[in-house]
Amino acid sequence: MVGPFKTAPGDYTHIFMAVNKFTKWIELKVVTSIESAKAAQFMEEITHCFGVPNRIITYLGKHFTGSEFWDFCKDNLINVYYSSLPHPRYNGLRTQKSQATGYTPFFMVYSSEAILPSVVAFGTPRI
Incomplete structure (x- = not known):
């Protein structure tokens, strides 16, 4: 889930996002x-297009802990696992530059700076 954003036409304020870890x-x-029902509906739409996943990894947002979402996962035999908040600094990705090298540890490992999926999805300018 990404947001809240400034209200868009149609009163849209948030974005549900799912990423296939393999592809x-x-x-x-x-x-x-x-709401939990909206999260369950989003997952149902994904299962209609791509099939039922074995597991979902998410965080403890109220929309992923509500009864509608849990019931959907239970009915479809989907295991739900929880992780830290969806932000690089909360997931242990070191994004502060080292004084010795001038690069972040993430850059030294992956030859790229860590960016949020929302930055990729919406084309936010990078400085």
């Missing part, structure tokens, strides 16, 4: 509210 395919859906 890195991104699915997005704009929503007017962040």
Whole structure:
């Protein structure tokens, strides 16, 4: 889930986002509210297109801990795992430059700076 954003035409304020860990395919859906039922509906749409996943890795947002989402996952035999908040600094990715090298540890390992999926999805300018 990404947002809240400034209200868009149609009263959209948030985006549900799913990323396939193997192919890195991104699915997005704009929503007017962040309820457990909306998260379950988003996952149902994904299962209609791509099949039922074995597991979902998410964070403890109220929309992913509500009964509608849990019921959907239970009915479809989807295991739900929780991780840290969806931000590089919360997931242990070191993004502060080293005084010795002038590069971040992430850059030294991956030859690229860490960026959020929302930056990729919306084309936010990078400085």
